[in-house]
Amino acid sequence: MEHVAADADIAPVAALIADPTRAAILTSLLGGQALAAGELARMAGVSAATASAHLSRLLDGGLVAVVQQGRHRYYRLAGHEIAEVLEVLARVGGRPPVRSLRQSRQARMLEEARTCYDHLAGRAGVGLFDRLRETGCLAGEEVTPEGERLLGGLGVDVEGARRARRRFAPECLDWTERRAHLGGALGAAITAVLFERGWYARGPVPRAVNVTEAGREGLAALFSGKELTSHTPVT
């Protein structure tokens, strides 16, 4: 390299992400939750030994951080910049193959609404998140009294989610929308209710979901200030 700015070596970092198993581990961690080494091994579909080796490399590569808790070791992404890298990488990685019509239809469905781990993502996911914020149901990582009333009326066990071992209401980066949607225990609880009520239904494509007619109406009513079971106006 003679003339060009001697930039940072990007190769080592890229190499860490380049392995499919490590990539699976990292994307599993993208939700923001810290996961135990064993869980990550299962998710990536490799033995514990293999996962351990990968986590070791990711660790001293500075891509993940670890917290020991009892006999578990919980790994998480080392910072939001790491999530950024994965996001932008996914964007170009997803592109180039000029997908078939069938695939592009599926891709559009996934962009519209899908499950991310166990909560809602895509346009539907960030939309829901935005509305919860706008209406003052969510403030930071906490549910306001107002939100507690609205979600409780829906049938969401907010208290149960709060007691769960996972993080309560973390933001989860959405790669198709480049914005946050609701993850964690609360995101999962809400999503579960949406399915129970039949407001969302799983589609033919693996992670794709569709809003039902009932869901459209229910959500509109929910955020237009009407209670669901009773008729007491809000605010």
Place this chain on the structure above:
Amino acid sequence: MEHVAADADIAPVAALIADPTRAAILTSLLGGQALAAGELARMAGVSAATASAHLSRLLDGGLVAVVQQGRHRYYRLAGHEIAEVLEVLARVGGRPPVRSLRQSRQARMLEEARTCYDHLAGRAGVGLFDRLRETGCLAGEEVTPEGERLLGGLGVDVEGARRARRRFAPECLDWTERRAHLGGALGAAITAVLFERGWYARGPVPRAVNVTEAGREGLAALFSGKELTSHTPVT
């Protein structure tokens, strides 16, 4: 992989960047200029055969694009998203040690005005391109009679550029501005004149250039409707 996001495979893209030689090639291309295969081989410090293999993989990985010109094959990054990936990757891989003041100053200089292969790029480059379009000197890939008069008065050999083997007046994507500037034979011819007249001067940093006082005045006069040598008003 059973439940977790099977989003876009980031691993294959990362793998393409993971090799030091390919990383060197890609960062060499980050300047925006299209470089010949042989040049890239020299820069990366490998044989032509090796570089060719890498370029081939980068090509069908969709990271670079190629333009054949005579017996040369000029490679460039496939798009601004690729540049983005490299930047972000460099951000986390590169020692967070914030760039020195000296380096950030250099970076700003490059954003303002630089040479892209042999023509003007950066804010100055796209600005010049915009003005040529606005004033009706350029229409598509052609120079209008009006443009011919203006450029001819400047001292640009438009006819010579038109006879050149390279493309006459292609748009060249500018990474820092994310917009087009003027490349090709005409872009090079104009840039050459700007240097001859002393309107632009090369700076201490490799590809950086600076507009001179004479250049500021000359360009202002040029586009305000005044001829340079004669005094015949335009339009």
Place this chain on the structure above:
DNA sequence: CGCATCCTTCGACGTGCGGCGAAACGTGCT
């Protein structure tokens, strides 16, 4: 204490991939 669980280290195996030289291909120059 002793056992179970979780995680890591060790040793060994297979393969994938980057490297080069030589030859083939295509294009421009005379």
Place this chain on the structure above:
DNA sequence: AGCACGTTTCGCCGCACGTCGAAGGATGCG
């Protein structure tokens, strides 16, 4: 046509790395 040059293709070699089973610490529970 013939030569020169840039680029790609073709073998071939060697190393690095991902994989696993088994053994070796840790830690928590009864």
